[in-house]
Amino acid sequence: MSTLEEPEVRTWNFPRGTASVAVMTEFAGEHGVPLARMLADTGVSVAQLGDPEAQVSAEAELAVVRNLVREVTDVPALGVEVGRRYRISTFGIFGYACVTSPTLREAISLALRYYRLGFAFCTPIVESRPHEVITWIHHDTIPADVQRFLVERDIVAMHRVMSDLLGARVDFSSAEFCYPATDQVDRMTALFGVRPRFDRAHTIFGIDPDLLTRPLPQANQPTWAVCVAQCRELLHRRSARTGIAAEVRDRLLPGSGTTGFSTPPSLDAVARDLNLSTRTLRRHLVAAGTSYRALLDEVRQALAEEMLTATPLSVDDIAIRLGYAEATPFIHAFKRWTGTTPAAHRRAHRRD
Template identity: 65%
Template sequence: MRTVEEPEVRTWDFPRGIASIAVMAAFAADHGVTADRVLAGTGLAGTALTASDLQVPAATELVVVRNLVRELAHVPALGVEVGRRYRLSTFGIFGFACVTSPTLREAISLALRYYHLGYGFCTPVVESSDGGVLARIHHELVPPDVVRFLVERDIVAMHRVMGDLLGHELAVSRIEFDFDAGDSAARLAEVLGAPPEFGRAQTVFTLDPAVLAQTLPQANAQTWSLCVAQCADLLQRRSARTGITAEVRELILPGGESAGIASPPTIEVVARELGTSPRTLRRRLTEAGTGYRALVDEVRCTLAEEMLIGTPLSIDDIAIRLGYAEATPFIHAFKRWTGTTPSAYRRSRVR
């Protein structure tokens, strides 16, 4: 029996968390390149790298990729080495859902279903049959100047994460690339466990089908169900705003400090960034069924919920990170947003 699984869309142009940029910045720092140089042209400050709840457009990560490739062009097999830095912990609740999956097959299906919660630029399409498991790596939409780096980074990151899921190194059966050999052939063979073939018709790698049925060491049905529900909720919230509201929301988020938005930009600043007037921006937001203050509150609510669930920060600390002088007005605002208090929300979600 043959099955084919793939993400809903094959574009890389979706918002993503800051964690992938943080991985690349840490790699650059290990090679003597400062965060300012890696983040040049993104509008992000170095403090954003620790803002675990921050979302950025894919184009922002692409700027970082180009900066990294330019700054570290002398590093052999750069895409491979950067890909090795991606671990399950890089993917937050998405990674935790994968690690608690019953089998590797279930984890791969989950990863494809919630592909937009990751950081990929290449899109895997997985074909399974009794004869083996083949992953076709589509990169037709990846810009040519960084395609080798991103193909190697994404494939090696997938391989590293699958090894983390299994609890041991995973060897691919075969790996082919649809571009010419570069300086990474030997390192790819060492990392993936098979000699790569270059100049082929497509980019693919294959796995032994027996590995898909293996029970994962940290499989836990109850935790898995909870994590999958949280992934669905997170994906829904990330995709809820489109058009002008998405553009405004993205401009609100990068202005934050640490994991919050203690100093959100004014509507005048946002309008200037969008090349329009505050009056026109207000009108467009009204037409979209919202307003600037409502979007600031929406961002604050989202960050508050994620900090309550995903961090040990106190209520006072979260309030300060969201721009409140003390906890009391934050508690009142959170109850207005959600119908419950921050403490009750945390107790209901964190077990």
């Protein structure tokens, strides 16, 4: 039997901090590329790179990536080399929350839950099997001209971060890429601890499942709780809904915060209400860094938390009011949203 975990959104088009841009511009600078050329036509300013509160769009980072690929042509396996520059410290409070997690499994779950606080363009889906944990790397929506660079950058960054978390080198148990091999196979073998295979049907990597239960050397429950709360607040600030996302979210909200909805309006219904085609609405939401599913999850989470703390409704009743056929999928969804179960949330936040 296997279980799947995936990020809260399956799009790379979300606002992000500037740390990733800083990593790439620093790398380019070491190879003789001036900062001005790296930031040309990106909309990113030098001042933003030094501002820990600054945000840039995914399209802006993508423009930096294109400048890097165009300007640095003498580095074999450029994505691999840039990916090695991403350390757990690159991710700020998000990274520190992962470091202080109890186990690698908890750190991975947290990373997926707060995926939008990172810099990945690939979408990782983690499948836990009895004898191997497989991460499926979805990259079909990444533009073709930078797809290989970003696949290699993101996978190597994930590998480097897992090694940082465990305080020791992590060897992959398998690695497959859905594009042709290069002359850098030996370099990647030395890095991953396994010879990658190319021209495969999917891009994946595997690790030993025993790694998931290994305690992290810097695990600290009180610190972890504080960091997770800060991650939640940071994501809330970045996700403040305006424009089309706010309009869709408003239409997903029922009349009362404690009544819920038995059947949420569909994407098609919301589009009709906004006088848009479904395709156009979906495109606008992607441009805003979100999706119908993500907005529906936001509304469901807010309603669930309100009903758990302000009403005596059972978990089954709340699930039905949120549009679930039964409690089990609601419990799984709530744990994906918050990292805890509805019952545990109620115990911790019940109003007197």
